[in-house]
Amino acid sequence: MPALKRILLKLSGEALMGDDAFGINRATIVRMVQEIREVTELGIEVAVVIGGGNIFRGVAGGSVGMDRATADYMGMLATVMNSLALADTMRQEGITARVMSAIGIEQVVEPYVRPKALQYLEEGKVVVFAAGTGNPFFTTDTAAALRGAEIGAEIVLKATKVDGVYTADPKKDPTATRYSRITFDEAITRNLQVLDATAFALCRDQKLPIRVFSILKPGSLKRVVMGEDEGTLVHV
Numbered sequence: 611m612p613a614l615k616r617i618l619l620k621l622s623g624e625a626l627m628g629d630d631a632f633g634i635n636r637a638t639i640v641r642m643v644q645e646i647r648e649v650t651e652l653g654i655e656v657a658v659v660i661g662g663g664n665i666f667r668g669v670a671g672g673s674v675g676m677d678r679a680t681a682d683y684m685g686m687l688a689t690v691m692n693s694l695a696l697a698d699t700m701r702q703e704g705i706t707a708r709v710m711s712a713i714g715i716e717q718v719v720e721p722y723v724r725p726k727a728l729q730y731l732e733e734g735k736v737v738v739f740a741a742g743t744g745n746p747f748f749t750t751d752t753a754a755a756l757r758g759a760e761i762g763a764e765i766v767l768k769a770t771k772v773d774g775v776y777t778a779d780p781k782k783d784p785t786a787t788r789y790s791r792i793t794f795d796e797a798i799t800r801n802l803q804v805l806d807a808t809a810f811a812l813c814r815d816q817k818l819p820i821r822v823f824s825i826l827k828p829g830s831l832k833r834v835v836m837g838e839d840e841g842t843l844v845h846v
């Protein structure tokens with residue numbers, strides 16, 4: 611049996627593209643949702659933070675020349691779209707999900723209210739936290755760390771395009787090797803870019819471990835929650 615009771619799963623927006631150039635790849639999102647269902651069936655409470663890089667990234671592309679804060683609000687709205695798509699896919703797959711937004715957008719999504727989120731989790735519903743932290747200059751990794759700490763998750767699981775934390779960016783350095791575990795201090799000192807520094811610092815202060823693993827590898831989420839050696843554990 612898995613030892614975990616409550617997890618915060620961070621899903622990369624960009625990874626949702628699958629092999630598409632942008633947007634949400636149907637097969638990818640359905641597979642992710644099926645993997646989430648496997649985990650909920652184990653009795654684990656699941657909260658999700660989803661990124662928005664597949665639709666809009668505040669620091670790049672279409673935002674060149676834009677005011678950074680405005681671009682970041684667009685990025686947050688992109689995460690709302692992904693959250694709605696994710697929750698609807700969950701509904702189709704028989705999972706009850708609730709989306710809660712960090713920015714006021716009541717006609718579309720209910721606002722984030724911590725006690726309500728806790729109630730949903732206790733009822734076995736999957737809670738999807740939309741709009742990141744609600745603040746520009748942050749990322750959804752930081753939102754995952756923040757919400758993970760707030761809801762008392764035992765671990766943040768970062769599902770991304772790489773299968774763990776490497777000695778250097780594996781996309782740029784083919785000789786890079788993967789850590790099976792690493793401390794926060796070492797990851798910060800070595801300036802490993804797989805998570806942003808704010809998210810790292812928050813998790814370290816709250817003693818909230820993070821496991822980085824591949825979203826692209828089928829079955830990896832279940833292996834992670836079963837405590838198998840998958841990805842990289844970042845710990846205090």
Ligand SMILES: Nc1ncnc2c1ncn2[C@@H]1O[C@H](COP(=O)(O)OP(=O)(O)O)[C@@H](O)[C@H]1O
Pocket residue numbers: 621622623624625661663751769770771772774775776777778779780781802803804805806
């Ligand atoms: N030391 C490292 N180990 C692993 N990945 C790294 C490292 N440094 C940089 N990266 C890059 O970080 C990326 C994943 O982080 P990020 O862009 O935040 O993804 P996400 O879309 O999941 O938020 C990978 O695609 C990888 O190329």
Ligand SMILES: O=c1ccn([C@@H]2O[C@H](COP(=O)(O)OP(=O)(O)O)[C@@H](O)[C@H]2O)c(=O)[nH]1
Pocket residue numbers: 621622623624625660661662663664666667668669681682683684685686688689741742743744745746747748749750751752753
């Ligand atoms: O608290 C937050 C979370 C996200 N964003 C914006 O939303 C974009 C999409 O989020 P992110 O890049 O973290 O998504 P992912 O890398 O997972 O696709 C970011 O680039 C930011 O512009 C933000 O401003 N504040």
